[in-house]
Amino acid sequence: MDTVGIRNIGIYVPPEIKDSARIAKLSGIPEDVIRDKFGIVHVHEARQYETVSYMGIEAARKALDGFDPKNLDLVVYCGSEFKDYYLFNCAASIQHEIGAVNANAFEIHSLCSAGVYSLKVLKSMMLCDDSINHVLLVSSSKETQIINYKNHNSRFMFNFGDGAAAVLLEKGMDKNVILETHMISDGQFSEDVAVFGVGCRNFKEGEDIKCSDKYLDVPNINSMKERLDPVTLNNFNEVIAESVKKSGYENKDIGFIAPIFMKRSILENILGRYNLTEENSFVLEEFGHCQSADAFISLSEGRKKGRLKDGDIAVLLGAGTGYTWAATAVRWG
Template sequence: MNSRIIGTGQYLPENIVTNEKLSETVDTSHDWIVERTGICQRHIADDDATTSGLAYHAVMAALKDANVDAQDIDLIILATTTPDHTYPSTATLLQEMIGNNHAASFDISAACSGFIYALGIADNFIKAGSAKKAIVVGSELYSRVLDWEDRTTCVLFGDGAAAVVLEATEEEGIISTHLHADGSYKDLLSVKKSVISGPDVYPYVQMKGNEVFRHAVTKLHEIVEETLTAVNLTGDDIDWLIPHQANLRIMTATAKRAGMPREKMIVTVDKHANTSAASIPLALDVARKDGRVKKGDLVLMEAFGGGFTWGSALVRM
């Protein structure tokens, strides 16, 4: 059996913070942010929002799109670095919200690569016969882990959630996934606050931007080449590239190295900023709903995040 994406859905908080609005409280400007990142705005959740709540709205939209009842789901994997609690997992809170009481449900933490990691895990569950219908969701409240006085990080991120529904099928679907990590780069991009870190640890995103940029471009080029080589394809064979929406310069460099024109790349970073594990499924849902990504298209998704983690998924829609 293969696993195939049969539905997608998303949720973005109503509050949109433009670069101009942000520059009223942060020492930055619209032009400065756009030149370095491609970001024009981001969605920021209300103070009472939860990661599970964002995920709920995205999952219900995906279930409706797939015409699947929540009780038919037997696996829920939620990728996040901003969980509601240490435990129970945010996935189990989500499970209760959607009215499911039997699906295996758990969180994974792989930073911005979280959705790709979760998709790979769910794909293997289905191929092993352990699940027939699965939900994979990325949901993040990154506004809660940002220092709003640090212009090098707070301009980069936004809140949001998106989900896909997978189904076991004999049709071609997820063709391959490739997952990697290297913990030796742990200090270049991190949030170090934890239950054991003590009260004096800086509780927000820390990033050495230039070094992260350099490694991201290299690793993403390598993962794209690894994926294409594994299935004996070239960039010309790919209908759409959906990269993690972190920085337009990184995304453009990756596409160029892979020999894919800009026109084949789905871009939402300008409107969503970096929503970490939610960014790729958000971009996928946007591109499906506006008619660009169609059934039968060959889509390459790739991501890079803190850890470092990186990975790809090649999918026949």
């Protein structure tokens, strides 16, 4: 019983799409730049009723696929902090709506690296607690609603798309086994990106939040880029290599990389370091950045396309503003 495996993955993306032409129109950035530099063909756009919890519930039901939710011991939400409501327990809502009446529920937040790192947290909990045998991990994002396309300081977030992923974990499963994780945190970036109009630092009783303060913002994009660009690629490669090393494997054993959204040129750079090609990964150009659901979408799509094969050492890769980089290795099949 010293293993935890991924029993199933469920993905939900809204049917409506926002293509590169529409993003170009909203932002004033040429469409060829959106497609070639930003790496977006289209993203999925949630309708009003497709809330963060709604999408998470839909993904959860797909992940369960015949598994009785009454047998879940834990439901964990690790997605966007922009949820249905401010200070809202999304995990509890999902637990209730899917009928997981015997499960506890809580949330893990680490922005866009939370999904990858939550696998480590939950694996550790499951192996340390005899009463936790089946866990449902859910990530969901509708952060497209808090992007101001006229604010080009936040242009690196114009690739956001809506969607959700859910992962059913099972203790004692010798299939799709979760191996080891590595993370790098660099808190110098902690205040570079935020919704600066919401929170206790600037809360004044009786004062309404200005509309412009409800959007994600990057007050000094040039400063962030000057500090971030020299380290981010190295940090991605370090967390990949260290997660594999901790798992008892070598870089040459990597067969698949399931990345967070990144433009093709960066992904190709990373893949090349491990003698891999796009056939060993998945480019999220028709999904966009769905927060910490990205790596699970990549894993699911890679499996559907036959790129993720039994016996592969797959590495799930994430990064979150703040700034954190994380990777978790999985022995697939």
